[in-house]
Amino acid sequence: MTLDHARTAVGRIGLWSSAFKAGDPARKDQVTEAAAELDELGYGALWVGGSPALDDVAPLLDATGRITVATGILSIWQHSAESVAARLADFETAHPGRFVLGLGVSHDALAPQYAKPYSAMKEYLSALDAAPAPVPAERRVLAALGPKMLELSRTRAAGAHPYLVTPEHTAKARAALGDEALLAPELKVVVDEDMAAARTLARTYLSFYLPLPNYTNNFLRLGFVEDDFKDGGSDRLIDAVFALGSPAAIRARADEFLAAGADHLAVQVVTADPRTDLPLPQWRALAEALPL
DSSP, X not given: OOHHHHHHHHOSEEEEEGGGOOOSTTTHHHHHHHHHHHHHHTOSEEEEESSOOHHHHHHHHHHOSSOEEEEEOEETTTSOHHHHXXXXXXXXXXXXXXXXXXXXXXXXXXXXXXXXXHHHHHHHHHHHHHSSSOOOGGGEEEOOOSHHHHHHHHHHSSEEOOOSOOHHHHHHHHHHHTTTSEEOOEEEEEEOSOHHHHHHHHHHHHTTTTTOHHHHHXXXXXXXXXXGGGGGOOHHHHHHHEEEESHHXXXXXXXXXXXXXXXXXXXXXXXXXXXXXXXXXXXXXXHHHSOO
């Protein structure tokens, strides 16, 4: 898979969800049936969120025939590079060209081993390179927010999959990555034309992320201030990192990210429980509105 193939493989629009984890036998049928429909609807990729394991990914590949499946994001602290490389070789045999390995360093509060994240990522990528079945750079993307990790995404991977970002960050990331690397940011959306209700739901979800310095430091680099992080996030912050409203309004917001330099947009539909909900009505509506 070349870097150009990486762009083609994920298409313009994908879906990101922690609920795509299919490793739980109790949920496997429900998740894989949804994945098969999303494949038919024409989405380019399914990003399996919530620090997935590769056991969460395999059933999605088996249940679909075209769509790319990606991890968004597999934590380097939880899975050895050697075991990941071996499993990817199995995926490539069974489903050639249909898996992208998204890697990230997680957060200090979530990973007890967290230390020297940039150096740890470099070592992990070198271990993938040295594995008996190496993982080529064009088959992996990195969760990158700051300049150093974006540079690593450019030189050691196919590109970057930034999470919880704005069009302004997307433009900066594109400048850092250059024209050749894949840029696939995630975008949270609330499909609800009641804007007060949409902001309330968005604020509830955003409050989970605001204690994590990797995100707030990135917001500070983008010109936000500490007051923007209070009480689940200011309206200014909510409106910057979410798309709210009708499918048409969400399309307009998605176009801002694409115009800023995104090759692909990983859309996360936020619901009352986005970690387990499979919001098929919203996904169907967005399939008609977004540039699949």
